[in-house]
Amino acid sequence: xxxxxxxxxxxxxxxxxxxxxxxxxxxxxxxxxxxxxxxxxxxxxxxxxxxxxxxxxxxxxxxxxxxxxxxxxxxxxxxxxxxxxxxxxxxxxxxxxxxxxxxxxxxxxxxxxxxxxxxxxxxxxxxxxxxxxxxxxxxxxxxxxxxxxxxxxxxxxxxxxxxxxxxxxxxxxxxxxxxxxxxxxxxxxxxxxxxxxxxxxxxxxxxxxxxxxxxxxxxxxxxxxxxxxxxxxxxxxxxxxxxxxxxxxxxxxxxxxxxxxxxxxxxxxxxxxxxxxxxxxxxxxxxxxxxxxxxxxxxxxxxxxxxxxxxxxxxxxxxxxxxxxxxxxxxxxxxxxxxxxxxxxxxxxxxxxxxxxxxxxxxxxxxxxxxxxxxxxxxxxxxxxxxxxxxxxxxxxxxxxxxxxxxxxxxxxxxxxxxxxxxxxxxxxxxxxxxxxxxxxxxxxxxxxxxxxxxxxxxxxxxxxxxxxxxxxxxxxxxxxxxxxxxxxxxxxxxxxxxxxxxxxxxxxxxxxxxxxxxxxxxxxxxxxxxxxxxxxxxxxxxxxxxxxxxxxxxxxxxxxxxxxxxxxxxxxxxxxxxxxxxxxxxxxxxxxxxxxxxxxxxxxxxxxxxxxxxxxxxxxxxxxxxxxxxxxxxxxxxxxxxxxxxxxxxxxxxxxxxxxxxxxxxxxxxxxxxxxxxxxxxxxxxxxxxxxxxxxxxxxxxxxxxxxxxxxxxxxxxxxxxxxxxxxxxxxxxxxxxxxxxxxxxxxxxxxxxxxxxxxxxxxxxxxxxxxxxxxxxxxxxxxxxxxx
Numbered sequence: 186x187x188x189x190x191x192x193x194x195x196x197x198x199x200x201x202x203x204x205x206x207x208x209x210x211x212x213x214x215x216x217x218x219x220x221x222x223x224x225x226x227x228x229x230x231x232x233x234x235x236x237x238x239x240x241x242x243x244x245x246x247x248x249x250x251x252x253x254x255x256x257x258x259x260x261x262x263x264x265x266x267x268x269x270x271x272x273x274x275x276x277x278x279x280x281x282x283x284x285x286x287x288x289x290x291x292x293x294x295x296x297x298x299x300x301x302x303x304x305x306x307x308x309x310x311x312x313x314x315x316x317x318x319x320x321x322x323x324x325x326x327x328x329x330x331x332x333x334x335x336x337x338x339x340x341x342x343x344x345x346x347x348x349x350x351x352x353x354x355x356x357x358x359x360x361x362x363x364x365x366x367x368x369x370x371x372x373x374x375x376x377x378x379x380x381x382x383x384x385x386x387x388x389x390x391x392x393x394x395x396x397x398x399x400x401x402x403x404x405x406x407x408x409x410x411x412x413x414x415x416x417x418x419x420x421x422x423x424x425x426x427x428x429x430x431x432x433x434x435x436x437x438x439x440x441x442x443x444x445x446x447x448x449x450x451x452x453x454x455x456x457x458x459x460x461x462x463x464x465x466x467x468x469x470x471x472x473x474x475x476x477x478x479x480x481x482x483x484x485x486x487x488x489x490x491x492x493x494x495x496x497x498x499x500x501x502x503x504x505x506x507x508x509x510x511x512x513x514x515x516x517x518x519x520x521x522x523x524x525x526x527x528x529x530x531x532x533x534x535x536x537x538x539x540x541x542x543x544x545x546x547x548x549x550x551x552x553x554x555x556x557x558x559x560x561x562x563x564x565x566x567x568x569x570x571x572x573x574x575x576x577x578x579x580x581x582x583x584x585x586x587x588x589x590x591x592x593x594x595x596x597x598x599x600x601x602x603x604x605x606x607x608x609x610x611x612x613x614x615x616x617x618x619x620x621x622x623x624x625x626x627x628x629x630x631x632x633x634x635x636x637x638x639x640x641x642x643x644x645x646x647x648x649x650x651x652x653x654x655x656x657x658x659x660x661x662x663x664x665x666x667x668x669x670x671x672x673x674x675x676x677x678x679x680x681x682x683x684x685x686x687x688x689x690x691x692x693x694x695x696x697x698x699x700x701x702x703x704x705x706x707x708x709x710x711x712x713x714x715x716x717x718x719x720x721x722x723x724x725x726x727x728x729x730x731x732x733x734x735x736x737x738x739x740x741x742x743x744x745x746x747x748x749x750x751x752x753x754x755x756x757x758x759x760x761x762x763x764x765x766x767x768x769x770x771x772x773x774x775x776x777x778x779x780x781x782x783x784x785x786x787x788x789x790x791x792x793x794x795x796x797x798x799x800x801x802x803x804x805x806x807x808x809x810x811x812x813x814x815x816x817x818x819x820x821x822x823x824x825x826x827x828x829x830x831x832x833x834x835x836x837x838x839x840x841x842x843x844x845x846x847x848x849x850x851x852x853x854x855x856x857x858x859x860x861x862x863x864x865x866x867x868x869x870x871x872x873x874x875x876x877x878x879x880x881x882x883x884x885x886x887x888x889x890x891x892x893x894x895x896x897x898x899x900x901x902x903x904x905x906x907x908x909x910x911x912x913x914x915x916x917x918x919x920x921x922x923x924x925x926x927x928x929x930x931x932x933x934x935x936x937x938x939x940x941x942x943x944x945x946x947x948x949x950x951x952x953x954x955x956x957x958x959x960x961x962x963x964x965x966x967x968x969x970x971x972x973x974x975x
Contacts (some may be wrong), residue, residue, distance in 0.1 A: 187266070188791045189757055190419060199436050212930035218436065228666040231940075235816065236838050237316060240350060247969050249948070249953050249956055249968045250948065250949040250950075250953055250956050251944060251945045251946070251947060251949070251953070251957070252924070252929060252944040252945075252947035252948065252949070253413050253943070253944040253945055255949050256944070261926070262885065264349060271272075282929045285645055287593075287596065288350070288596070288599065289349065289592075290347065290350065290351065290352050290596065291349050291350070291634075294633065298633065301820065302632075302634060303632040303635070304634075305630070306629070306630025306631060306632055306634070307630070307631055307632055307633060307635040307636040307639060308636075308639055308696060309510075309511060309629050309630055310625075310626050310629040310630050310631030310632075310636035310639075311626075311631070311635070311636040311638070311639025311640040311642075311643065311668045312639065312640070312643065313511050313512070313514075313625050313626070313629045313645055314357050314622050314625055314626050314629075314631075314636060314640040315639070315640040315641075315643035315647075316514040316517045316638070317514070317516060317621070317622050317625060317787070318340045318357075318359055318360075318518060318520055318622065318640055318643075318664050319337070319520070319644065320516040320517060320519075320520045320645060320663070320884060321336075321340075321359075321360055321516070321619070321622070321666070322336035322337045322339060322340040322359065322360050322440070322666070323336050323337065323520075323541065323655065323658070323663055324336070324663035324666050324667045325339075325360035325362060325365040325667070326339070326360070326365075326614075327367035327451070327660060327663055327664070328362065328369055328444060328447060328448070328667060329365040329366075329368040329369045329402060329403055329465075330368070330372040330373050330376075330398050330402075331395065331398055331399055331614060332395050332399070332542075332544075333541050333544065333655075333663070334499065334545060334614065334648075334652060335399060335402070335612060335614065336360055337546075337615050337647065337648050337652060338549070338608075338611060338612060338613050339359065339360050339608060339613040339614055340359045340360055340641070340644045341641050341644045341645050341648060342604075342607060342608040342613055342638050342641075343358055343359065343604035343605065343607075343608040343613060343616045344357075344358050344359055344604075344638070344640060344641040344644070345637075345638060345641045346600070346603050346604040346607050346608070347600050347601070347604045347634065347637065348634045348635075348637050348638040348641070350596070350599060350600035350603055350604075351575075351595050351596075351597065351600040351601075351634055352581075352591075352592050352593045352597060352600070353580075353581035353584060353585065353592050353597065353634075354584070354585075354588070354590065354631075354632060354633045354634060355581075355584035355588070355626055355627045355631060356580050356581050356618040356623045356626075357618055357619055357622035357623045357625070357626045357637060357640070358577070358601070358604060358618050358637065359616055359618070359619060360616055360619070360621065361443070361573075361576065361616065361617045361619045362440070362444050362667065362671065362674075363436075363437055363439065363440040363444075363572065363615060363617070363674075364569065364572070364573055364576075364615055364617045365444075365614070366440055366443050366444045366447060366613075366707065367440070367568070367569050367572065367615075367707045367708070368405060368614045368615055369463075369563050370443075370461050370465075370565075370707055371402075371405055371454070371562065372398040372402055373398075373459040373460075374459070374461030374462070375397075375401050375561065375562075376394060376397040376398045376401055377459035377560070378394065378439070378458070378459050379458075379459065380394075380397075381393050381394040383395070383442060383797065386742075389430070393782065399612055400552075400555055400558075401558060401562070401632060402612075402614040402615075403552065403610070403611075403612045403613065403614070404554040404558045404559070404562060404609065404614060405562050405565065405566055405569070405609070405614070406605045406606070406608055406609030406613055406614050406615045406639065407554040407605070407606055407609035407610065407615075408554075408559060408562050408563065408566035408609075408857050409566045409569050409570045409573070409605045409609075409615045410601075410603065410604070410605035410606025410607070410608070410609055411601070411603060411606060412424055412566055412567055412570040412602070413570045413573075413574060413598050413601050413602030413606075413860055414598070414599055414602030414603060414606060415602075415653055416570070416574075416598050416602075417595045417596065417599035417600075417602055418595075418599065419595070419599070421594045421595075422574075422578070422593075422594030422595040422597070422598050423594070424571060424574075425571065425574060425575045425578055425579075425594070425720070426960075427715055427719065428571070428575045428715065428919070429691070430482075430579075430696070431459065431680070431684065431691040431692070431694045431695045432694055432695075432714050432715070432718055433575055433576070433579065433701070434677050434680055434695065434710060435677075435680070435694070435695040435696070435699040435714070436698050436702055436714060437573070437674050437677065438674055438675070438677040438678060438699060438700075438711070439698070439699045439702035439703050439707075439710065440674070440702065441671045441674035441675050441677075442675075442702075442703060442709060442934070443466060443702075443707065444668075444671060444944075445668060445671055445675075445684070446466055446469055446473075447469075448664040448667050448668055449473050450473070451484075451488070451539070451661055451663070452484070452485060452488040452661060452665070452668075453473070453476075453477065453480040453481065453484065453485055453537060453662050454480060454481030454483075454484030454485065454537065454538070454661070455473065455476050455477075455479060455481075457472050457476070458472065461706065461811035462706060463704060463705045463706060463709065464704060464705075465703075465706055466706070467704070481536075481537050481538070482536075483532060483535075483536030483537055483538045484536075484537070484538050484539065484659070484661045485661075486663035487532065487538055487659050487661040487662060488662070488664055488665045489665075491519055491523060491659075491661065491662040491665040491666070492545070492665040492668065492669055494515070494519050494522075494667055495515050495516065495665060495669040497521055498513055498515025498518070498519075499515060499669070501513065502515070506638040509535060510623065511718050512628075512629075513796075516666050517840065518665065520655065520658060520662060522667075523642065523659055523662040524654070524658045524885065526655040526658050526774075527540060527657040527658065529607045532657075532659060533657070538659045538661065539659065539661070540644060540656065540657050540658060540659055540660065540788070541608045541656060541657075541658045541659075541660060541663075541755050542656060543653075544652045544653050544655060544656055545652075545653075546648070546649060546650065546653050547648070547649055548648060548649070549609075549611065549612055549890050549954070550703070551554060551610045551611050552610065552611075553610070553766060554609060554610070555577060562809060563706060564774055565708050566709045568707070568711050568712070569615050570602075570605075570615075571711075572615075572617075572711065573615060573616070573617035574597070574598055574601055574604075576617045576618060576620075577597060577601055577617050577618045577656035578592070578594050578597055580620060580623055581597060581616055581618075584623070584627060585590040590793065590911050595800070601617070602775045604616060606905060614644075614896055616709075620673065621670060621673065631830055633663070638642075643800065680695055681695065681696075685942050686793060690725070693721070694714070694717065694721065697713070697714065697717050698713075698714035698717075698718075699708070699822075701713040701714055701717075709734060725765075726766070726768075726771055727763045727769060727770050727771045727774065728763040728772065728774075729765035729769075730763070730779045731761070731762070731763050731764070731775075731779075731782060732746075732747065732748075732761075732762050732763070732764075733744065733745070733746055733747075733754065733759060733760065733761060733782050733783075734752070734754075734760035734762055734890065734951065735749070735753045735754045735755070735760070736750035736752060736753055736754075736755055736955070737749065737752050738750060738751055738753070740953035741950070743760055743890070743951050743952070743955075745762075753954050755959070756886075756961065757883075757884050757886065757958070758884055758886045758887075758888060758955055758958050759782075759884045759886070759887045759888065760888045760890060760951055760954075760955065761776055761779050761782060761783070761887065761888070761889055761890065762889075762890035762892070762893065763778075763893055764893055765893060766893055766894050766895045767894060767897070767901045767904065767905075768894060768897070768898050768901055769897070769898055769899075769900035772900045772901055772903075773904070775904065776904055776907065776908060779889075779908065781924070783881070783882070783887065784862060784882075785882045785915065787911050787912065787915055788911075790874075790879060790880070790914075790915050790927030791911060791914045791915065793877075793879055794839075794872075794874065794877060794879060794914065794915075797877045797878075797879070798872055798877070866904065866972060871918065874916055881915075881916065882915055882916070882917055884917065885916070885917060885918065885958070885961065885962045886917065886918050886920060886958035886959075887908075887912050887917050887918070887919045887920070888919075888920045888921070888922055888950050888951060888954045888958065889905075889908070889919065889921045889922065890922055890923055891918070891921050891922065891924045891928065892922075892923035892924075892925075893924055894924065894925070894928045895925075895927075895928070896927070896928065896931060897928055897932060897935065898930045899935065902935045902937050903933070905921075905937065906942070909938075909941070909942055915953060915954065918958070920946050920947070920948060920954045920957070920958060921944070921946060921947045921948070921954070922947070922948045922949070922950055922951045922953065922954040923948075923949070923951060924947055929947070
C-alpha cells in the first residue's frame with residue numbers, strides 16, 4: 186500500500202475512483218498529527234505544523250480487495266484457540282504458587298506491606314470504621330429482625346475473613362442496610378410473631394422467636410456463602426453484568442424505602458404485625474397510619490432528638506471537612522449519650538421507651554446450619570448473593586480505578602462467599618460492603634485491608650468487654666441512625682430527572698425496578714427487574730436503526746442519507762446497514778426493511794415473474810402437444826417436419842390455413858427461441874424482467890454493510906441466502922462488506938459460501954464493494970440453476 190501526499194490538497198471524486206483503468210482506491214482524509222520519518226521513528230510536530238497538516242490530504246493506493254484477496258494478501262490463518270481446561274490439570278511449582286496467591290491474595294501483598302508509609306493511615310482508618318461499625322451493627326441487626334448483638338458478630342467474623350481473601354483494598358465489609366432488610370423479610374416471614382404467642386397471656390415468646398430467627402438468618406448466610414463461593418470458583422463473576430447501573434440504583438432506592446418503613450415501628454413505639462410477600466410494604470404503611478394514635482410519645486421524642494443531633498453532626502462534618510483530620514463520630518457519640526440518659530433517667534420504666542436489652546459478653550460457639558431450611562431459603566439466598574456481590578464489586582471497581590489497582594471479580598465472589606459461609610457458622614447474617622464506611626475508610630487514610638482487620642479487632646474488644654454497656658440504649662436511637670444514613674440512597678430519586686434527559690429507556694428500567702420492588706418485595710422485585718431489563722435488550726435489538734447509506738462527497742465514507750444532507754446515493758448501487766447484529770429475533774425484520782428501503786416490491790415482482798414464466802411454460806407445452814399430431818401426419822405422408830416448421834407466415838396465408846396459422850407460427854417461434862438460447866444465447870432471455878414486460882429496479886447492485894454483525898446464527902445464514910436469491914431473481918447482484926474476522930469464520934463453519942456465493946462477494950470495506958459494483962454492473966440475470974441451489 187503506497188502512501189503519498191496530494192500536492193494541492195485537492196479531493197479526488199468517486200467518478201475518478203471508478204474508472205476501469207484505475208485499479209486502486211483513492212481516499213482523502215485529514216492527515217494525523219504524527220508522520221513517519223525515514224528511519225521509521227514517529228516525529229510529533231508542533232501545534233502549528235499539526236494544524237497545517239490537517240489542511241492536507243493523503244492518498245492510499247491499493248487494489249480493490251474482496252475477502253478472498255484480503256486473506257491472501259494478509260496471510261489469514263485460522264485462529265487456534267488453546268483449550269483452557271488442559272491447563273487445569275497441569276501440576277508444577279509455578280502453577281501451585283500462582284493458585285495459592287490467586288486464592289489467598291493476602292500472601293501476595295502482606296509480605297510487601299510498607300509499614301512506615303501505610304500503617305498509621307490504616308490504624309486511624311480502622312479506628313474510624315470501627316466507630317461507625319458499632320452503631321450500624323447494632324441498628325442493622327434490628328433491621329434484620331435479630332437481637333443487636335448479632336450485628337456485632339456480623340461486623341467481626343466476615344470482616345476478618347475478607348481481610349484474608351479479598352482483593353479490594355478500600356471497601357468496608359460488614360452489615361449493610363439493603364442486605365439487612367432483605368434478611369429481615371426472610372426471618373419475619375419464616376418466624377413471624379404470631380407463631381410464638383404464649384397460650385397463657387397471648388404475648389410473644391421473644392426468646393424462642395429470636396432463637397428461631399437467628400437460626401434462619403445463620404442458615405441463610407451459609408447458603409448465600411455457598412452460592413457465592415460456587416459462582417466464584419466456576420468464574421461466574423460476570424453474572425453482575427446483567428444488573429445495570431439504573432437497575433441497581435433503583436433497587437437500592439426501593440430497598441431504602443423498605444428500610445425507612447420498617448423503622449417506623451421503632452420511631453413511634455408501635456407493635457405491628459409481621460408481613461412478607463407482595464404488597465406487604467403497602468399494608469405496613471396502612472397499619473402504621475391506622476395505629477398512629479397509639480404512638481408512645483417518649484419513644485417518638487427520643488427518635489426525633491437523636492435524628493436532629495445526627496443530622497447536625499453530619500452537617501458539621503461536611504462544613505469542617507478540610508479542618509478535621511477525621512470526621513466526628515456522631516453516631517458513636519449519640520449512642521453513648523443516649524445510653525447514659527436512658528440509664529440515668531430510666532426511659533424504659535418511666536416513659537415506656539423500648540431499649541436494646543441484654544447483650545451477652547463474649548463470642549458464641551459455632552453452630553451447624555439447619556439443612557431442613559435450605560429448600561425454603563434457596564431462592565432468597567440466590568437473590569441476596571447476587572445483590573450483595575453487585576454492591577461490593579461496583580464499589581470495589583470504583584476505588585480500584587481511583588487508586589490504580591485491579592479487582593478480581595471472581596475472587597471477590599469467593600471472598601464474600603467465604604465471609605458469609607464462615608460467618609453463618611458463627612451465627613452471623615449475610616453481609617456485603619457499606620458505601621458510607623468504605624468512603625470513610627478511604628478518606629481517613631486507609632490503604633489496605635489492614636484497616637478492616639484493625640476495625641474487626643476493635644469490634645472484638647467491644648463484643649468481649651464493652652457490649653454489655655449498651656443494654657439501656659433505646660431502639661428509637663438506632664432507628665434514627667438508620668433513617669439518617671438512608672440520605673445517600675434516598676437522594677437517588679434525582680436519577681429520574683437526569684435519566685429523563687439522558688436516556689429514557691434506562692429511566693423505564695429504573696421505574697419498573699423501583700415499582701416492582703416496592704409492590705412485590707425485594708426478592709420478586711429483583712427477578713422482575715432483571716427479566717424486564719433483559720427483555721428490553723432483546724426488544725431493542727429487534728428494533729434497530731436501519732439506514733440506506735450514501736457517499737460523503739470526495740471521501741470513502743458512507744453515512745445515512747436521512748441524517749447527512751450531503752451524502753449521496755451512488756447511482757445504480759444501494760448500500761444498506763443495520764445498527765444491530767442480525768439474529769433469529771430480528772432476521773425477518775431485517776429482510777422486510779431491506780426490501781422496503783430499496784423501493785422495490787421484491788416479493789410481488791418475483792411472484793409476477795413466476796406467474797408469467799409458468800404461463801409461458803404451459804403455453805409451450807400446449808403448443809408442443811398440439812403440434813405433435815400434424816408432425817405425425819406429415820411423417821406418415823413422407824413429408825419432412827421441417828417444412829411445416831419453417832414455413833413462413835406468407836406461405837401459410839396464401840394456402841389459407843386460418844385455423845393453424847397462429848399456432849404453428851407461435852410454436853415455431855418458441856422452439857427457435859429455446860434452440861437459440863441453448864446454442865448461443867444471442868436472442869433476448871425470455872425469463873428477464875424486460876422481456877416479460879415487468880418493471881426493472883433502478884439499481885443493479887445491493888451492498889449489505891455487515892460491520893455491525895458480532896455473530897451469526899443459522900437463521901441469519903438462511904436470511905442472507907434468501908436475500909441473495911430474491912434479489913438475483915429481480916436481476917440485482919448482492920455483495921457484502923466489512924465483516925469482522927470472527928463473523929467470516931462463522932460463515933465458513935456454517936457453509937455459507939458455495940458455488941453461487943463465494944468470498945468474492947464479500948469485500949473489505951463498503952467503498953471496495955461500491956467500486957467493484959460500478960465496474961461490474963449486472964447486465965443479465967443469473968443462471969437459474971445457481972439460484973435454485975441456494
